[in-house]
Amino acid sequence: MPSDVKLPDMTLMGKTSTPDIPDQEVPIKNVAQWTDNNRTIHTEEDIIRGYVYGGKPIPVSDEAKKAMTPKTNEKCYKIHGFTARENIPMEYWLSDGSYVIVPANESVSAPFYSLVQAMVHKNVVAIVEKVYRANTEANMVALFPSVDVPNEPWCLIEIGLPFERDYGAIAQRPLKFVMNQLSKEQNDAIDDLLTSLELPDAVDDDAIDVSEKYLPGYMPDPGAQHMWDMLSARALKPDKPLPPIADDVKNLLEQPEFVREKCKPVTERIKNVFSLEKKQPLNIRKRKKSKDRDNEQSDNGDVFMAQSIKKDEKDITKDNNDESKNMVPLSNACNFNFDEIGDI
The missing domain is CATH 2.40.290.10 (Ku70; Chain: A; Domain 2)
Incomplete structure (x- = not known):
């Protein structure tokens, strides 16, 4: 009975050389490193797990994660x-x-x-x-x-x-609410568009070929196919630049000709029955609303200042009138008989 032979462990090796030492093979070791956006290397002790919510990282410690994990749920x-x-x-x-x-x-x-x-x-x-x-x-x-x-x-x-x-x-708005706003002509146009986008039934040889082309496993992945084309081109011609995307790969992303012909009249109907309204981007609309709000506040401030100025003018006029009533005329104040003082 033959005995089992254990194969040696596979070790990744790489060649290195220096001006003083000729080429020699050294083992390759995988070392995990944690870097931030500035390419600064951090240790594992400085790393904490978390989630990204709305573009903002939210750290979650191991203790908090264990506390959030259910303990009594059964399959x-x-x-x-x-x-x-x-x-x-x-x-x-x-x-x-x-x-x-x-x-x-x-x-x-x-x-x-x-x-x-x-x-x-x-x-x-x-x-x-x-x-x-x-x-x-x-x-x-x-x-x-x-x-x-x-x-x-x-x-x-x-x-x-x-x-x-x-x-x-x-x-979000319910889809039924949006669909109820469509007229019968608009609803029929959408139904015809969906029908025109369907693949034909396999009733003849041509239809069978077209239908099978889009079945799972029949159509290659354009991204994967382009990647393999680039790898083979780099391996066969390492000194030449990479070729452009092959026409066969581009054709995989193109709409079939018969579908394009069926959709053309339907799309023209949709352009006629639906009115498109051009809207400004959301950030521009927010900026415009903020500017209008600031202008409104400044106008209200100007009106308030004008009313305050008028009120101050009225108060000043009233004070002047009161002072004029309390003041003694200069002619009466100086109407004094100095001879009588001399007699005293």
């Missing part, structure tokens, strides 16, 4: 209730992606599909509490029944829901 996937589908509009969808829920085995298929059918019949969605791992935070999700997709099994689509504090942080 669960519990349905709290059901609500009408119209009560969960699109603006309540929180998660970036979605999950597909299907039966794990045949033993639970019958109750699972019965639940899906009942949800479709009642037009409701399920509100679920989800704890992915023990002692982690709980999330609320909604389960939408899906039964009308051809060639796919019945399933439940899981989409995350926000808590009240999360939804209140971003004030």
Whole structure:
């Protein structure tokens, strides 16, 4: 019986040379460094974890993070209730992606599909509490029944829901309110635009080629493809400059010709039925409002100063009149008989 042979540990090596010492191989060691925006190196003892909220870093110590971590949450996937589908509009969808829920085995298929059918019949969605791992935070999700997709099994689509504090942080207008403001002509134009953007059904060979081109796994990533093109060009021609982006990669980002032709008349309709109003950038509008507010305050200050000046003039006039009443005329003050003083 052959004995197991243990391979030696792989060590990264690099070549170094100096004017005095010829080329020699030295092991490469990975050293972690923490730098700031000024490229100043800091030690691990000076680093604290945190979060960036609104562009402002908020430090969170390990003790605070442990205090915020739930200690009693158990792993669960519990349905709290059901609500009408119209009560969960699109603006309540929180998660970036979605999950597909299907039966794990045949033993639970019958109750699972019965639940899906009942949800479709009642037009409701399920509100679920989800704890992915023990002692982690709980999330609320909604389960939408899906039964009308051809060639796919019945399933439940899981989409995350926000808590009240999360939804209140971003004030937005409901989509239904915006849609109700559209006229019938505008609504029909939007529907036609969405229809024109759809890929054709695979009814002939050309349509099959076009449809399969955009399936997952068929279309290459333009960024990754360009990166590999640059790496191969640098390896084969290290002394020459990098070539421009290949036409094949550019074509991946272009809209298909048949879609462009279908969208052209619809876009012209949208230009006619929707009126576009040019608005100034938000910072300019804020600056203009602040300037108008300052002008208004300065005008109010000028009016107040004018009223104060008039009031002061009235007070001065009144004081002068009072002083004139209390003063004795100079002719009366000097009307004195000095001969009588001499006789005394």
